[in-house]
Amino acid sequence: MKxxxxxxxxxxxxxxxFLIVLATGFVHLFVKLILKRIDRRxxxxxxxxxxxxxxxxxxxLSWAVWIIGVSMAAEIVGGTGAAEIFQQxxxxxxxxxxxxxxxxxIRFIRYVEExxxxxxxxxxxIDLTTARAVGKLLRASVMITGVLLVLQAFGFSxxxxxxxxxxGGIAIGFAxxxxxxxxxxxxMVFLDRPFSVGDWVRSPDREIEGTVEEIGWRLTLIRTFDKxxxxxxxxxFTSIVVENPSRMLNRRIYETIGIRYxxxxxxxxxxxxxxxMLKSHEAIDxxxxxxxNFVQFGPSSLDFxxxxxxxxxxxxxxxxxxxxxxxxxxxxxxxxxxEIAFPTQTLHLAAEPEALKIxxxxx
Numbered sequence: 001m002k003x004x005x006x007x008x009x010x011x012x013x014x015x016x017x018f019l020i021v022l023a024t025g026f027v028h029l030f031v032k033l034i035l036k037r038i039d040r041r042x043x044x045x046x047x048x049x050x051x052x053x054x055x056x057x058x059x060x061l062s063w064a065v066w067i068i069g070v071s072m073a074a075e076i077v078g079g080t081g082a083a084e085i086f087q088q089x090x091x092x093x094x095x096x097x098x099x100x101x102x103x104x105x106i107r108f109i110r111y112v113e114e115x116x117x118x119x120x121x122x123x124x125x126i127d128l129t130t131a132r133a134v135g136k137l138l139r140a141s142v143m144i145t146g147v148l149l150v151l152q153a154f155g156f157s158x159x160x161x162x163x164x165x166x167x168g169g170i171a172i173g174f175a176x177x178x179x180x181x182x183x184x185x186x187x188m189v190f191l192d193r194p195f196s197v198g199d200w201v202r203s204p205d206r207e208i209e210g211t212v213e214e215i216g217w218r219l220t221l222i223r224t225f226d227k228x229x230x231x232x233x234x235x236x237f238t239s240i241v242v243e244n245p246s247r248m249l250n251r252r253i254y255e256t257i258g259i260r261y262x263x264x265x266x267x268x269x270x271x272x273x274x275x276x277m278l279k280s281h282e283a284i285d286x287x288x289x290x291x292x293n294f295v296q297f298g299p300s301s302l303d304f305x306x307x308x309x310x311x312x313x314x315x316x317x318x319x320x321x322x323x324x325x326x327x328x329x330x331x332x333x334x335x336x337x338x339e340i341a342f343p344t345q346t347l348h349l350a351a352e353p354e355a356l357k358i359x360x361x362x363x
Contacts, residue, residue: 017073024069031065048115056108060100067096094153102146109138132197133190136217178235182218185234189215194237199246206240208232250285250309251318253325258301263338267294271304273332278308281328283321285311301341 035058042050071093113135195201195212201222202209210224220237222230259267275292278284291307306329310321333340 016076020069020073020076024066024073027069028062028065031061035061048112052108052111052115055111056104060104060107064097064100067093067100071096091153095150098146098149098153102142105142106139109135109142132215133186178233179218181235182233185236185238186215186217186220189220189234189237194242195244195246199244202243202245203240204243206236208240246313248313250288250311251313251315253306253308253310253322255326256295256303256305257329257333258298258303258341259333259338260341261300261302263336264302266336266338267302267304270333270336270338273336274304274306274329277328277332278306278325281325283310283312284325285309298341300344 035054038054042054045051071089074089113132189195197212197215199212200210201212208222208230210222210230212220213223213229214221216234218234219231220234222232224230259270263270271292271294275290278290278292279286284290285308288309289307290309292304294302294304296303306325308325310318312318312321330340
């Protein structure tokens with residue numbers, strides 16, 4: 001009996017480890033049940049951030065329970081053995097907790113970034129480019145902070161690391177001037193916001209035209225209309241003119257139409273009817289400039305011009321509206337008995353001289 005008791009006392013740590021692992025399993029199960037209950041309650045609310053906290057913390061919290069439980073069991077095992085690895089259990093636990101906190105923060109930022117641009121309940125809709133820029137900055141800050149905390153946990157001096165980083169930053173700055181120029185170019189794009197993801201942009205300075213698909217820290221991806229990807233360094237946008245047709249308020253219809261010189265008597269009523277038609281057209285914006293005027297005596301036509309703006313800026317809708325306007329103008333011209341002119345020439349033959357007529361008759 002004494003030997004049995006001595007054996008049990010010597011190997012009591014096995015029971016302790018078993019109980020700790022078993023308790024960890026129960027705690028993990030309890031945490032999952034609590035999170036499900038909280039999830040059901042949060043489904044009744046319209047707050048984005050409580051959903052983000054729950055979704056971001058679900059997996060890190062489950063891992064945290066097991067890491068703490070296993071580290072406690074490892075400390076008990078280490079107390080009975082002489083392996084040096086068990087002396088670092090506390091350090092590894094601290095590093096794991098830091099990693100879980102970083103993981104939680106990154107998941108939280110990504111969840112908010114993905115949902116805030118769509119609007120959720122009382123949360124306003126935010127520009128996608130701004131959301132991505134802020135999200136990238138926050139994630140980079142969290143990751144850098146996590147790396148510094150891990151170095152501190154392993155015994156490195158953060159002040160020394162920062163000092164080394166300052167000296168190394170100067171050398172890196174000279175070696176990576178283009179990279180830094182692109183980085184600051186991206187910062188200017190995010191701050192000035194000349195365009196956003198999804199905008200149609202073009203540059204008269206360069207052969208750049210297409211839809212913005214992604215704005216990165218070094219490159220901006222623009223998809224051309226023939227579906228070719230253009231990868232443009234961000235530093236270029238600090239030195240070129242960028243036109244953003246996606247932010248147009250209206251689209252312009254500007255056409256010059258000619259009728260025959262024989263129809264000069266109906267020019268005024270045609271112009272008046274075309275103007276009235278545009279003012280009553282539901283797709284034409286009458287709050288901006290609207291002009292229809294006889295403009296010139298052309299080489300083979302009497303020309304009047306139509307100058308107006310559509311309410312829509314959608315390219316496909318604009319062409320449907322323009323087609324409808326031009327067809328209605330053609331109907332108005334036809335209703336007045338006139339015709340649309342096309343380039344023509346009239347040849348006038350001079351009368352035959354009298355002397356030539358007499359000579360011909362004598363012969």
